[in-house]
Amino acid sequence: MAESSGGLHYAFVHGVLGSSRLEILTRLSWPSSQKFLMSQGISEGMSCLEAGCGAGAITGHLRGLLGEGGFVTGFDMDAESIELARKKFAGIRGLDFKVLDLEADELAFNQSFDLVYCRLILEHLPDPEAAIQKLTRYLKPGGLFVAQTIDCEGQYCWPDNAAYQKSAGLLGQIIDVRGGHSDCGRWLPSIVRKQKFLRINVEVENLVYLEGEGKQFVPLTMEALGKGLLEEGLLEKDEFRELLNDLRRFCNEPDSVVSLPRFVHCAGRKPC
Template structure:
């Protein structure tokens, strides 16, 4: 368990830019470096996401939505599974990621995958029009995750599935433990909170599902462990991506971040050390009515 000093936990949470408080500025921003980090994130968690979709009953012909889809890794995988008789809509607020997803869809001849630039409430999409509505690592960045979860439930057809995966930064380990990893997690928690999100959202998902009126809730936790680079690489890539936000918020200096990133890269290339990711909490439920 990562212990965050009270002084950091007391930082004010950012107010949202729109009226319903679902929209915050994504702390890791919109850049090619973030797109690359999301490629690694998919390499780490993608396989377990695919298993989750299968548990939720994913079938050929289904209509799916992926909110906060990034460059579209999950959305494009879903598009392959549902085939041309199905349809996938990806939604992301970052133009760069939406364009990357569109390019990838074209290259893979997935004409039934469409990507729109919008906030997570996807106001233009009709209610009860999807068999599966999904988000991965979106809700923990929003100031009102329950509102978005309710929106996800509203977008789902009766009998369809709402599927969410999100991070809980209170777990995970390195052996032997790395002071750089601990400090990284402390900074991650502080900056996500400052941007209006909740780095410990994972553990709250089952409760939020109940509050959103969803029933028959299924919960799993995945914590990939890698002696080699993929899981380990997420740590330095994430911290490097947070650098501008951390400096702006005076939570760390450029020198401190650079030194931590170097330490985390050294940890990533040290095959004698075992490092896990932060747990990813997977929750899905059927919309019954």
């Protein structure tokens, strides 16, 4: 997931471990994200501002979509993630990375963009609407705004499993405890409408897995939440270890089925 602005708000670990997890999530979810972007009129040569780019898990894909003459400026509040992105994409034209905090910093870019994209960041912010307003300043008239966020209550498994249900609840709980909104996906379209965007489109998806990398992403997510859960007092160390072990056992059962949270895609055009 993209790194959130405001380090105190972000529920997941940063740095190498966090970036590795986001690479897996990108492999799982990029096909549907790409399909949605393409359906909104993405074309070669466009300029893009990506908020909360992390170590660039999505940035490279965006650059590929924009083709010859296109470029992406990505920013994130985590300096370690930005350094990883700069190393990963060193020498590749059309990419730029900046250390900026969407919530705390006054954004300053010397241009406006054809596309503003924020993926899995809004749910971590106390005021997603204010963040969208700030980003929209750098969107050209007629430009495209695209956001992806989550609805944590969209998670389910089969058969019913206490460890899975507890981990699903903790994901939403820590996002909310840290000032975010675990149900942001439900009201994202209404926020976008408030910005007077035109041609608003919404799609919802639920990624569900019986095997493979997607299934193992569930305990990996819980592992990435561990530090925050302990800091917030939502679990003790022994409770966390037991929960993680139980969750791994469930996800290793050949017939168990698990889902990720619902992903909500929303897009609109800035009035000319």
